[in-house]
Amino acid sequence: xxxxxxxxxxxxxxxxxxxxxxxxxxxxxxxxxxxxxxxxxxxxxxxxxxxxxxxxxxxxxxxxxxxxxxxxxxxxxxxxxxxxxxxxxxxxxxxxxxxxxxxxxxxxxxxxxxx
Amino acid sequence: xxxxxxxxxxxxxxxxxxxxxxxxxxxxxxxxxxxxxxxxxxxxxxxxxxxxxxxxxxxxxxxxxxxxxxxxxxxxxxxxxxxxxxxxxxxxxxxxxxxxxxxxxxxxxxxxxxxxxxxxxxxxxxxxxxxxxxxxxxxxxxxxxxxxxxxxxxxxxxxxxxxxxxxxxxxxxxxxxxxxxxxxxx
Numbered sequence: 001x002x003x004x005x006x007x008x009x010x011x012x013x014x015x016x017x018x019x020x021x022x023x024x025x026x027x028x029x030x031x032x033x034x035x036x037x038x039x040x041x042x043x044x045x046x047x048x049x050x051x052x053x054x055x056x057x058x059x060x061x062x063x064x065x066x067x068x069x070x071x072x073x074x075x076x077x078x079x080x081x082x083x084x085x086x087x088x089x090x091x092x093x094x095x096x097x098x099x100x101x102x103x104x105x106x107x108x109x110x111x112x113x114x115x
Numbered sequence: 116x117x118x119x120x121x122x123x124x125x126x127x128x129x130x131x132x133x134x135x136x137x138x139x140x141x142x143x144x145x146x147x148x149x150x151x152x153x154x155x156x157x158x159x160x161x162x163x164x165x166x167x168x169x170x171x172x173x174x175x176x177x178x179x180x181x182x183x184x185x186x187x188x189x190x191x192x193x194x195x196x197x198x199x200x201x202x203x204x205x206x207x208x209x210x211x212x213x214x215x216x217x218x219x220x221x222x223x224x225x226x227x228x229x230x231x232x233x234x235x236x237x238x239x240x241x242x243x244x245x246x247x248x249x250x251x252x253x254x255x256x257x258x259x260x261x262x263x264x265x266x267x268x269x270x271x272x273x274x275x276x277x278x279x280x281x282x283x284x285x286x287x288x289x290x291x292x293x294x295x296x297x298x299x300x301x
Binding site (some may be wrong): 016018021023025026027028033039053075 | 152156169173220265290294297
């Protein structure tokens, strides 16, 4: 490849050309979707345990007090955490599809390596 | 305008939640590479880029329903990149650090180019990355969004929270600065 093609034309740099060449998109590692899933699952579990522990600790009087909306902060916080984590199911699907698409990606890579 | 309530995904009815999850899955699949690329070029190493990407999508999931309602059908990529942008800014502020690996020496230059390109163009690529690394944060980020993510001026403006006009000027000046500084090296 000549300098002119790559980014040096005449007496000045074609900076946009060089930037296009240098700043190519980067494929994320395949493990990232799995990591995301694990994080969501961990948050889900933590939220579920928080709710479970809290429910087991309740006495009759506390259960009665729970009818007062002013006492809803703790379960709502836990449910909020669980809400974000509920996407674990979404990501399970992502991982499944990711594996399927990885084969396509490898095939594509092989095609590019082939002279 | 009154602030709209952020609805937690778990508080939606099952049908609405299923639809929301499908939409988020599409968003994730479509833009994972964008967010990861942006994160990588911001922090300069794979490990932190993965952390940043993961955090960005976790945060996006929490606010996805509201973002969709407020987007009026506009693409959500600028919103996602803005989340990553804010997280990256916090990353530096909290840890008082700059990228552990400068853009000039970051792996992708080697990893993303074939042997031929490395042999013939590595020096030029190193040079442009070195100059990019020395730009002001806003100019560098705008160029990363333009060239690594292929975002247009309007998308970049939304991601940076600027006007379209200001963004156009920002990018123009960034390219001009690079052009001049690389010219000075000759």
